[in-house]
Amino acid sequence: MKKISFYILPFFIFTLFVFAGIQSTKKTAQFKLIENTKSFVAGNPITLVFQCSSKTASADLYLIHSYSKIIVNAKNENGKLVFKLPLLFTEKTGNVNWYLISNSEKKSFGNFKITPNNNTQTEIENYLGPRTILTGNQNFTMIVTVPTDGYDNPKEDNTLVLIKDQFLENTTTESIKTAHFIAWKNIYSRTQAGKMLVSSQCEQTSTREIETDIYPSIATDFNIRYERNHDFADGNQITKLITTSITDQYGNQVSDGTLVTFYITNSSNIVLKTYAATINGVAIGQILHPDHKETYRIKAYVTGIAESPSITINYKPLIEKFPYTFSKNNRTITVGPLTSFMNQIVPNGIKVELKIIHNNQVIETKQVDSYEGKARFTLSPSFYKEKQYQFEITTLGITQKTKIISYEIH
Incomplete structure (x- = not known):
């Protein structure tokens, strides 16, 4: 019996030792961030190093940033897990949350911040609008300025920005600190029309000028007058x-x-209209003289905004009477020659109207335009078969009635 016990005891001790060794390999690896830096500058390398209790353990680093979400693989260097963040990720400012994940389990977590890089050249984005405003102290344009570092990251709040505006001989400069990454200013209009230039400056960087046009505000009431060569109703002059x-x-x-x-x-009481656009503040409209005695009452409007008082223009008749003749068995009626106030032939195109009357009833009305001062009407026997007709002729506002004309009927 003593001999058997002597062999069993060593075997039992060996079994316990192997079991303990197996249990120790199943222990969870421990991770610890070596340097818990809370702030990094954009564009500088960012590396997170974790001390690991096992030289063979591995883990991934899950990063959440407003720019993106990424997973970074580790490099195990003698029990240290080294995570080097991609350069593009390090160039964007903002808060970063990280989670260390091993064997699908979260082992550790933390956060840090990436701040703008003030050692790079400052850039400025300007936004100005509206680009046209009206005169008057109640109208304004707004400039919004976004200063950024060399990686296009907005500068931190309270960064000083100079906003300048120039109009005519006056230049104004105002210092404004950024808030929520921007600096802004309402730039009010002036009482004079013209071009206003706006620019901004942050640190050593200045922007190019941006233009805003100040246009006159709405029109006020005005007066009108007229010009003409003569006051005759010739249907020709302007x-x-x-x-x-x-x-x-x-x-x-x-x-x-x-x-x-x-x-x-x-x-x-017939209303006519003509239009004109202003040049240097003045609008010049044109109307044709009437072809008969007439009185015009004229009023001008800038629609819905301003108006003028009324003026009156009188036109005198061009002639008092006119000649007419019958020929070719009274079948051709010639009106004219029509002459004007200097006894000159009237312009071509004067309207001449002929009313054909039978038994005191108008049976037809004809109209032709004058040519070289005359107008001709022809009465065909095939259409006008009555023995007697009377005619009423009207031109240039003057009406003359003929006697009763007799015709031979075949």
Whole structure:
């Protein structure tokens, strides 16, 4: 019996030793961040090193950043897990949360911050709008400035920005600190029209100028007048309708191209219209002289904004009476020659109207245009078969009635 016990005891001790060794290899590896740095500068290398209790253990680093989410693989260097972040990831500022994952289990977690790199050349993004405003202290344009580092990261809050605006001979500079990554300013209009230049500066970097045009505000009431060569109703000459200089409430001439509508009411209460656009604040419209005695009442508008008082233009009749003759068995009626106020032949195209009357009833009306001062009408026997007709001729606002004309019927 003593001999058997002597052999069993060593075997039992050996079994315990092997079991303990197996249990020790199943222990979970421990990880510890060696340097817990909380802030890094954008563009500089970022490396996280973990002390590991096992030289064979491995792990992955899961990073969450506003720019992206990535997984970085480790390099085990004699029990140290080294995680080197990609360069592109290190160039973007913001808060970074990391999680160390081994065997699908989270072993450790933490966070750090990447801040802008102030050692790089400062860049500036400017946004200005609207690019056109009206005169007056109630209108403004806004400039928004975003200063960034060399990696396009917005500078930290309270970074000083100089915003400058120039108008005519005056230049204004204001110091503004960034908040939520931007610096902004409302730049109010002036009472004069013109071009305003805006720029900004941060540290040693200045931007190019940005233009904003200050246009005149809405037009105010104005007056009109007329010009013409003569006052006869010849249906040929032009009367010019001219506004005074149209300005806004600050005395600035309205923008070129402002549309003015001239409303013309004749003696029959028929409304005519003509249009003109302003040049240097003045609009010049044109109307053709009527071809008969007439009175025009004219009023001008910048639609919905401004208007002028009414003016009246009178046109005298060009003639008092006109000649006419019958020929070719009274079948051809020639009106004219029509002469004007200097006894000159009237322009071609004067309307001449002929009413054909039978038994005191108008049976037809004809109209032709004058040529070289005359107008001709021909009455075909095939259509006009009555023995007697009377005619009423109207031109240039003058109406003359003929006697009763007799015709031979075959």
